[in-house]
Amino acid sequence: IGKDHIDVFAIAKGYQDPHFVDPKPSYLLKIGRADALIIVGLELEVGWLPPLLQNSRNSRILPGNPGYIDASEGCHVLQKPLGTVDRSMGDVHPFGNPHYWTDPENGRVIARHIAEKLAQLDGAHAVDYAANLHQFENTLSVKESAWNAIAASFRGVKVITYHNSWPNFAQAFGLDIVNHVEPKPGIPPSPGHVQDLINQIRQEKIPLILVEPYFDVKLPQKIAADTGAKLLLFPPSVGGVKEVKTYFDLFDYDLNLIKSTLHQ
Numbered sequence: 433i434g435k436d437h438i439d440v441f442a443i444a445k446g447y448q449d450p451h452f453v454d455p456k457p458s459y460l461l462k463i464g465r466a467d468a469l470i471i472v473g474l475e476l477e478v479g480w481l482p483p484l485l486q487n488s489r490n491s492r493i494l495p496g497n498p499g500y501i502d503a504s505e506g507c508h509v510l511q512k513p514l515g516t517v518d519r520s521m522g523d524v525h526p527f528g529n530p531h532y533w534t535d536p537e538n539g540r541v542i543a544r545h546i547a548e549k550l551a552q553l554d555g556a557h558a559v560d561y562a563a564n565l566h567q568f569e570n571t572l573s574v575k576e577s578a579w580n581a582i583a584a585s586f587r588g589v590k591v592i593t594y595h596n597s598w599p600n601f602a603q604a605f606g607l608d609i610v611n612h613v614e615p616k617p618g619i620p621p622s623p624g625h626v627q628d629l630i631n632q633i634r635q636e637k638i639p640l641i642l643v644e645p646y647f648d649v650k651l652p653q654k655i656a657a658d659t660g661a662k663l664l665l666f667p668p669s670v671g672g673v674k675e676v677k678t679y680f681d682l683f684d685y686d687l688n689l690i691k692s693t694l695h696q
Contacts, residue, residue: 433546433564437557443484444477446671449646451618453480460484468553469493470546473504476530501549504530507538510599534601534668536576539679543568575680579605582687586694590636592629592661594643594652597668605687610638613652626655633659639694642666645673662693 434440441462444450450472463469463484471477485494492499509528532538547565551558587606594613602609611632615625632638633655641663643652649663656663666686667673676685 433543433561433568434550435560435564437554437560438550442671446667446669446676447645447673449644450476450669451479453477455480455484460487463488463493464490466490466493466499468499468501468549470501470503472530472533473502474509474527474530474532498549498553501546503542503545504532505545506541507532508535508541508600510603511596529596529599531597531668532600534598535604536572536579536683537604538600540569540572543572571680575683579683579687582691585691589640589690589694590638591640591642592633592638592655593666594641594647597644598642601668601686607690610636613641613643613655621651626651630655630658633661640664640690644668664689664693 443459443462444453469485471481490499491497494500504527509530509532512528513526533542543565547561550561554561583605588608589606590608590610591602592611592613593609596612596614596617598607598609601607611629613621613626613629615621621629633641638659638661641652641656641661643649643663643665645665645667649665652663655661665673666689667676667682670676670679670682672682673685676682
């Protein structure tokens with residue numbers, strides 16, 4: 433959306449777990465000089481971002497000010513808890529599942545929100561931001577047609593995921609997520625849970641286990657070996673694997689990976 437008018441630095445890299453980012457001093461310098469800060473929100477960054485913001489002494493990007501951009505605003509957020517959330521439930525987010533960008537329609541909402549905010553911060557280039565948004569949306573529409581055609585070949589397929597990162601992706605493309613390697617988000621699986629998973633995969637003939645690049649694959653590999661399911665390293669973010677350099681690449685890669693694996 434910004435193209436040559438902005439300089440973007442990503443604190444959380446695509447190959448890192450966004451819940452746990454080491455707040456390096458160099459990040460403090462970057463944040464201190466920033467005109468805008470875009471966050472995923474829904475408390476995804478709550479474990480590491482607040483101290484950086486507090487120590488940055490940059491009022492431009494504090495909540496409530498023009499440079500603070502919460503990308504979740506207006507997005508279709510799933511799994512909003514109905515009751516009280518406590519630590520016994522694992523890493524459950526009280527405002528809903530924060531992995532909403534894995535639905536490309538939410539990507540459209542995010543892009544519009546960013547374009548609007550950049551135009552407010554940098555009115556001299558507002559026309560350019562609007563034109564870039566138009567180009568992004570046109571490309572996204574073309575891509576969505578292609579992605580939906582790919583997904584048509586595996587709609588309804590049952591999968592296991594390591595972490596609860598994929599409800600938006602599954603809803604957008606018709607996957608059926610039937611269980612997770614983590615019994616609760618962020619909680620390591622017990623031997624009993626692992627055995628239950630193995631039994632379920634065998635009984636229901638579940639073909640795929642999806643694991644984000646930043647998790648240890650030893651246990652999922654063992655489950656895959658014991659059941660015949662295929663283990664896929666499945667990036668949820670740009671930069672999660674070297675082939676994924678753009679938001680469009682992310683869906684190209686993930687959808688084609690599922691299709692090619694199921695049709696081997």
